[in-house]
Amino acid sequence: MSNTSAQKLDSIQNAAQTAFKAASSSKDLYDLKVQFLGKSGSLTEIMKEMASMSKEEKPLFGKKVNEVKQLLEAVYSEAEEALKKNEISAKMAAEELDLTLPGFARSKGSQHPVNMVIEEIFGIMSRLGYSIRTGPLIEKDYYNFEALNIPADHPARDMQDTFFIDKTHVLRTHTSPIQIHSLETEALPLRVIGTGPVFRCDSDISHLPNFHQIEALCVDEKVSMADLKGTISFFVREYFGAGLKTRFRPSFFPFTEPSAEVDCSCPICKGKGCSLCKHTGWIEIGGCGLVNPKVFHAAKIEYPKYQGFAFGFGIERMAIIKYGIEDIRLFPENDVRFLRQFVK
Ligand code: PHE
Secondary structure, eight states, X not given: OOHHHHHHHHHHHHHHHHHHHHOOSHHHHHXXXXXXXXXXXXXXXXXXXXXXXXXXXXXXXHHHHHHHHHHHHHHHHHHHHHHHHHHHHHHHHHTOOOTTSOOOOOOOOOOOHHHHHHHXXXXXXHTTTOEEEOOOXXXXXXXXXXXXXXXXXXXXXXXXXXXXXXXXXXXXXXXXXXXXXXXXXXXSSEEEEEEEEEEOSOOBTTBOSEEEEEEEEEEESSOOHHHHXXXXXXXXXXXXXXXXXXXXXXXXXXXXXXXXXEEEEOTTTTTSOOTTTTTSSEEEEEEEEEEOHHHHHHTTOOTTTSEEEEXXXXXXXXXXXXXXXXXXXXHHHOOHHXXXXXXX
């Protein structure tokens, strides 16, 4: 056996053994296996040297190479097993679940103040025999304007900046079209609350393009301004608290005649004067009046056999006045810090 081949074999064995044991990952280890034991690895290479050996030397060298191969395969398997074990425990440590960690607390939801006001107002009015109606948000021009005595090209249309859908449809600018739907379809006498979102092309610290209204309509025989004032005064006391005064200022709405603007004494300062009531002691809360006979005529209701009153409020405004909220834009923001303040 040539001395140099045997020495080379020894050094391959030593190098491979040391390298296998020092490998730091199963991938590195596998690459080393290819390098030493693979098809064109060091052991295969050294076998080629057998070609120049004598007949006696060949089997001896061949046997030696096989022994080295078996030994290296055993060292490889051992190293591989150790590395895999380490890798699995490292992976398990990294993915460990700490079951003692506190969970994520789910915060309690709360009702939106707009819905709270609707429910509260409806609660008050239902005690007077009113039931609730909603109606479509996209209205025919007829219901939003014409039937409410606001003809096309009439200056009264400018009172409400309108979003038009097409020539004959609008996003309703108020809840008053619900009055017409009820008058057309329901039996008399009638006591209904119309409520929901309304839309106007308007946006600043005290106006939203999408806000909410609530309005009452009462139709019966012999309904007078005294019934209207009595109902609103009752409502104001129930909603804002006992001891508040109500006053009516002459105004104009095409669908009521006579019409009035309703003020109540400021619930925040009780009429003494504060920034909310601009130091007047009074706060405007909505509009009202007796149903205009032209509205009855459009809805084909016999007048003066039947008469009626209506009044309407902005819901955000009712909440602003009751809770002293400074910016109407807080309502659609849905910031939970704002909403949580109303949790009962
Ligand atoms: N619809 C009126 C508005 O939006 C309010 C109103 C309702 C006035 C009912 C009188 C009667 O301004």
